[in-house]
Structures are given as structure tokens and as C-alpha cells.
Amino acid sequence: MAEARRGRPRDSGVDERVLRAATEQLLAHGYGGLSTDAVAERAGVAKTTLYRRWPTKDHLAVAVVARLQNEDEITDTGDIRRDLAAYVAKIAAALDRMRRAGRPGGARDRSSGSVGELVAAAARHDDIADLEHRMYERRNALAHALIDAARARGELRADTDPEVLLDQLAGALYYRVLITGRPIGSAYTTRLVAAALDGALARPPRRSPS
Amino acid sequence: MAEARRGRPRDSGVDERVLRAATEQLLAHGYGGLSTDAVAERAGVAKTTLYRRWPTKDHLAVAVVARLQNEDEITDTGDIRRDLAAYVAKIAAALDRMRRAGRPGGARDRSSGSVGELVAAAARHDDIADLEHRMYERRNALAHALIDAARARGELRADTDPEVLLDQLAGALYYRVLITGRPIGSAYTTRLVAAALDGALARPPRRSPS
DNA sequence: GTATTTACGAAACCCGAGTTGCGTAATGGG
DNA sequence: CCCATTACGCAACTCGGGTTTCGTAAATAC
Numbered sequence: 001m002a003e004a005r006r007g008r009p010r011d012s013g014v015d016e017r018v019l020r021a022a023t024e025q026l027l028a029h030g031y032g033g034l035s036t037d038a039v040a041e042r043a044g045v046a047k048t049t050l051y052r053r054w055p056t057k058d059h060l061a062v063a064v065v066a067r068l069q070n071e072d073e074i075t076d077t078g079d080i081r082r083d084l085a086a087y088v089a090k091i092a093a094a095l096d097r098m099r100r101a102g103r104p105g106g107a108r109d110r111s112s113g114s115v116g117e118l119v120a121a122a123a124r125h126d127d128i129a130d131l132e133h134r135m136y137e138r139r140n141a142l143a144h145a146l147i148d149a150a151r152a153r154g155e156l157r158a159d160t161d162p163e164v165l166l167d168q169l170a171g172a173l174y175y176r177v178l179i180t181g182r183p184i185g186s187a188y189t190t191r192l193v194a195a196a197l198d199g200a201l202a203r204p205p206r207r208s209p210s
Numbered sequence: 211m212a213e214a215r216r217g218r219p220r221d222s223g224v225d226e227r228v229l230r231a232a233t234e235q236l237l238a239h240g241y242g243g244l245s246t247d248a249v250a251e252r253a254g255v256a257k258t259t260l261y262r263r264w265p266t267k268d269h270l271a272v273a274v275v276a277r278l279q280n281e282d283e284i285t286d287t288g289d290i291r292r293d294l295a296a297y298v299a300k301i302a303a304a305l306d307r308m309r310r311a312g313r314p315g316g317a318r319d320r321s322s323g324s325v326g327e328l329v330a331a332a333a334r335h336d337d338i339a340d341l342e343h344r345m346y347e348r349r350n351a352l353a354h355a356l357i358d359a360a361r362a363r364g365e366l367r368a369d370t371d372p373e374v375l376l377d378q379l380a381g382a383l384y385y386r387v388l389i390t391g392r393p394i395g396s397a398y399t400t401r402l403v404a405a406a407l408d409g410a411l412a413r414p415p416r417r418s419p420s
Numbered sequence: 421g422t423a424t425t426t427a428c429g430a431a432a433c434c435c436g437a438g439t440t441g442c443g444t445a446a447t448g449g450g
Numbered sequence: 451c452c453c454a455t456t457a458c459g460c461a462a463c464t465c466g467g468g469t470t471t472c473g474t475a476a477a478t479a480c
Binding site for chain 1: 242322323324325326327329330331332333334336339342343346347350357364365366367368370371374375377378379380381382383384385386388389390391398401402404405406407408409410411412
């Protein structure tokens with residue numbers, strides 16, 4: 001796996017030191033306050049070295065965030081309402097964490113904080129976008145399985161569209177934070193899951209299961 | 211209304227010339243290719259004059275986009291499924307328009323284009339965010355009324371949560387474009403409205419209308 | 421008229437992202 | 451040992467967003 005390469009090996013401590021410094025800067029001062037000069041200096045590294053590993057500030061910032069949120073566990077308890085609520089709560093928590101980045105007082109205002117910057121960062125670079133899409137597709141695949149199981153045991157209608165259902169849930173959270181700037185509380189996530197499961201129509205559609 | 215102000219009056223042609231030049235640049239080269247130096251030169255205006263009216267490039271870009279999309283009409287035909295489908299289609303069209311900005315070939319790739327940049331721009335400046343939130347709240351108010359009417363005539367359940375329903379619909383679209391990078395076709399919008407209206411649960415909740 | 425206020429233009433400037441050039445350090449290959 | 455290769459640090463550089471300074475133009479107030 002680690003085939004002996006030709007030239008001088010990379011200093012193995014650099015990645016860790018840079019990511020640590022960048023994480024501090026990002027969480028303390030937000031995306032705008034993340035300066036590659038400052039990160040390089042605090043990490044005791046030349047800017048050229050930093051740029052050899054992360055070709056842009058966007059890549060560095062995304063790497064930081066990715067490292068902060070690599071705990072994505074989805075459990076199947078047999079109760080789809082509960083499981084989806086947990087899924088939604090995790091996304092909401094992650095969003096809130098990034099929303100607070102760089103805001104000393106916590107969450108006073110309604111700004112989306114660094115969330116928008118990170119989305120834009122992904123949009124600016126195809127390689128980040130690809131990585132991000134794969135990340136979300138992996139998360140979606142897990143949730144997808146959850147829904148399929150619930151459908152198989154008759155808890156959800158047979159014609160349930162898992163892709164749309166997940167877009168509805170996650171999308172509502174992102175939309176609320178990014179676009180409308182309204183807060184997400186536990187009351188909201190409960191209402192959201194209820195709306196997605198129960199539907200809005202007075203006259204329910206054809207009953208299909210069993 | 212136009213109370214005579216004290217000093218030299220503003221050149222009334224500047225706004226139009228700058229916005230026109232900025233619109234060309236933004237649509238042709240995307241947000242990143244929008245340079246205030248170039249816009250000022252093409253508009254035949256000094257950079258200082260430009261910055262007196264739009265304090266940052268973000269403000270200018272948002273002004274351009276706002277001008278491009280000030281046609282937000284929501285009609286009530288009495289069929290909530292049809293009306294929500296039209297609402298969703300309009301949002302999808304607006305998103306696609308911005309997604310294509312700066313991409314000569316049209317929509318070859320799956321990038322979110324300038325959508326993310328505009329979201330980030332709003333997040334960077336409280337005044338833009340406030341304006342944007344008000345804009346969306348106005349749009350939401352119209353759609354809100356649509357839902358209330360449908361609820362009043364028994365088409366939707368009495369316990370329908372309009373706020374959540376709209377978040378679900380609009381959010382799914384934004385999420386798809388911004389986060390997962392998947393396309394939005396008319397088939398998708400149909401499925402989305404169906405899912406939101408019909409719900410996913412096999413056993414429908416308590417019937418409440420009438 | 422003169423003073424004040426505001427707008428415009430031109431140029432120089434600051435600052436951070438990202439690049440370039442160069443000298444040097446550490447590896448493996450012959 | 452010598453060479454090619456890759457990594458590192460340093461300093462100077464380009465580029466675009468945004469600011470500052472200054473001289474001048476056009477309006478109102480007196």
C-alpha cells in the first residue's frame with residue numbers, strides 16, 4: 001500500500017498541525033477569518049507547503065469540516081418516525097455547528113454563518129463537489145436502506161419515493177438555515193418528520209400495502 | 211417624495227449602466243468572473259462611484275439577480291396540487307437560471323454554478339440577509355395564503371403546517387441543486403409535490419377535516 | 421455672490437489568495 | 451558516491467476586492 005516513493009518524504013506532522021490550526025481559525029473567526037497566511041504561520045509551515053496539500057483555501061476549509069463531522073451513524077429501531085427524527089436531528093446539529101462558526105456570542109443572529117461559504121466552496125471546485133456529492137450519497141444510501149426496510153415491513157406505503165422523502169427532510173433544514181434564516185428547534189424537526197410522513201392531503205391517496 | 215437634497219445630484223444613468231454591465235458579466239462569466247474593475251470600466255464609471263452605491267461586489271451581484279427575478283406570481287386555481295406544482299416549477303426554473311450562469315455550454319455538468327455564491331453572499335452581509343429573508347418571506351406569505359385557502363375548503367387537512375410544507379418543497383429543490391448536485395426535471399417536481407401532499411405513512415393519521 | 425454639501429473621476433494604496441523562483445534538505449536508484 | 455526526485459522554506463510577485471486621497475463638478479443655503 002505505502003509503496004516507497006522516490007524523493008524526500010513528506011513531513012508526517014504537517015497535515016495534523018495545519019488542520020488543527022485551520023480548525024481553530026475556522027471555528028473562532030469563521031470562513032472569512034480563515035487566512036492561509038495565518039494558518040501557515042500558526043502551524044509553523046511555509047505557505048508553499050500548505051498549498052502543496054490543499055490547492056485552495058476552499059479545499060482546506062472543506063477538509064476541516066469533513067474531519068469535524070465524520071460520525072454519521074444511522075440506526076434502525078423499527079420505528080421509522082423515530083429513526084427519521086434522529087436522522088434529521090443529526091443534520092440539524094451539524095448545520096448549527098457550522099452556523100455558529102466565527103460567532104463569539106453563539107447564535108444571536110439569524111445568519112447562516114459559514115454554511116453558505118462551504119456550499120459555495122464546493123460549487124467552485126469540481127473535485128470538492130464530487131467528493132461532497134459522494135459523501136451525501138453515502139449518507140443517503142444509509143437512510144435509503146432505512147426507508148426500504150420500513151417499506152418492506154408495511155410501515156411506509158409501497159409507492160414511497162425514498163429519494164424525494166430524504167430531499168424533503170434534509171432540504172427543509174438547509175433551506176431554513178441558508179435561505180430563510182429561521183432557527184431549527186426540536187419542535188420544528190418533529191413537525192417536519194410528521195409532515196413528511198403524514199402528508200398534507202385531506203383525502204389520503206390509494207392505500208397500497210398488503 | 212423626491213425631496214431636493216443638498217449637494218450635487220447623482221447621475222441618474224449610472225445605476226442602469228452599471229447593472230447592465232454587471233448582468234452581462236455575471237451571466238457570461240459567473241460570480242467569480244464578475245470583477246468590479248471590469249464592470250466599472252464597461253459602465254464608463256469610476257470604481258469609487260460604483261462602490262458608493264453597492265458597498266461590495268456581493269451587494270452588486272445580489273442586486274443583479276434580484277432584478278432578474280422580480281416576477282413572482284402565484285395563482286390559486288382551486289387545485290392545490292396544480293398550484294403547488296406551478297410554485298415549485300417556478301423556483302426550479304429560477305435555480306436553473308442561476309445554475310447556468312457563467313457556463314457557456316449550458317448545463318453540462320452538475321455544478322450548482324452561482325447559486326451557492328449568492329447564498330454565501332447573503333450570509334456575509336446582514337443587510338443582504340435581511341433583504342433576502344424579507345423577499346422569501348413575501349414569497350412564502352403568498353404561498354401561505356394558497357395553502358390556507360386549500361385548507362379552508364377542505365382540500366388539505368386542518369392540521370397542515372404551511373411553514374413546514376413550504377420548507378419541504380422549496381428546500382428539496384435547493385438541496386438537490388446545492389448539495390447533491392442532481393438535476394431537477396419536471397418528473398421530479400411532480401414526485402415532490404405528490405410526496406408532500408400524500409405523505410409516506412402507510413396508515414394515514416387521524417382524519418380531521420370538516 | 422460665498423459657503424456647504426454631495427457626487428464624480430483618477431490614482432495610489434492595502435490586504436489576502438495564490439504563484440513563482442531559488443536554494444536547500446532528504447530520500448531512493450544507479 | 452552521484453544523480454534524479456520530491457519536500458520544505460523564504461521572499462518576491464500577480465491579481466482582484468475594497469479603501470483612501472485629492473482635485474473638481476454640480477447642486478442648495480444664506
